[in-house]
Amino acid sequence: MTYCLRVADIPTSERPRERLMAHGAKILATAELIAILLGTGQGPGKLSAIGLGQYILHELAKCDRDPLAVLRDVTPAELMQIPGIGPAKATTILAAIELGKRAFQSRPLDRTPIDSPVAAAAALSQDLMWQNQERFAVLLLDVKNCLLGTQVITIGTATETLAPPREIFREVIRHGATRVIVAHNHPSGNVEPSQADIDLTRKLLAAAQFLDIPLLDHLILGDGNHQSLREITALWDDYPQGD
Known part of the structure; x- marks a missing residue:
């Protein structure tokens, strides 16, 4: 040595x-x-x-x-x-x-404004960042983008999880949130979105339009990193959220 x-x-x-x-x-x-x-x-x-x-x-x-x-x-x-x-x-x-x-993984205090992907990732890191299974979670926000809470919606396997839009927005409505950020983790640490991630985001944006509950972003977390789909895709141009 x-x-x-x-x-x-x-x-x-x-x-x-x-x-x-x-x-x-x-x-x-x-x-x-x-x-x-x-x-x-x-x-x-x-x-x-x-x-x-x-x-x-x-x-x-x-x-x-x-x-x-x-x-x-x-x-x-x-x-x-x-x-x-x-x-x-x-x-x-x-x-x-x-x-x-x-x-x-320390979380911001409740009612903290979530004004960037970095702030959103920090709020969700305890639930998602270092997990060995894929998890899908939501950040519940008020009309001023202040944090009301977080909720893990589903837990999947080491490689995939299922997050039906119905389950996601049920939790959003149940908690009285008026805006939402969704996120999931990639246990591999690769935070680039898959085609399934893109397709799900498209469905969620369409549902958010219909329910008039703006979806502000979809984050992928893993291995200390994060990726914002809003920053790297044109999906929010295709499905404007009125935010």
Whole structure:
């Protein structure tokens, strides 16, 4: 491994904790961030904490996926199969991952104006962003685009979900919303719309016109990213919503 020496043998200014304190966490390599969580090293060849962090990433990459993507859903048992990782280190890593998810997924307060795809994605991220199954949800808004609440309409498989327009607008009407944004996730992380996504959006826009409940957008979320169909398609020109 690249880092076989002890962290104590690294010049003070180059140690992960000191670099984080001086320059912030963003400049640290992923292995260095893991090293801070681990505190100590060992594993194959008595690696340093940084070396063990690198070794963990190397082991996670064996499944031909981004190791960070694997790390998001890793289990304690899977981590503890890596030499040098026991219950204490595994639970520390998993606690940090969960804390990061919760910080990213924090919702805006109710009645917050939803005035952009970014704001809409943030409001829905807890329900959709990191899920392993496709989910379809709605953002319920008032006449000023302020958030009334969110609602997951359906939960599908790892690759598809069904979202009948009838079910969607039933929830919108039941909650007294006057405007709506719909969204679903792609567990693969690819947020480009499929033809089925386009076709469903077309049906929803037509229904929204008929019910006089403007559909403001259809978002696709996944793997920390989002895509606004309103921004990348001409569907809203074909079905004006009066918003």
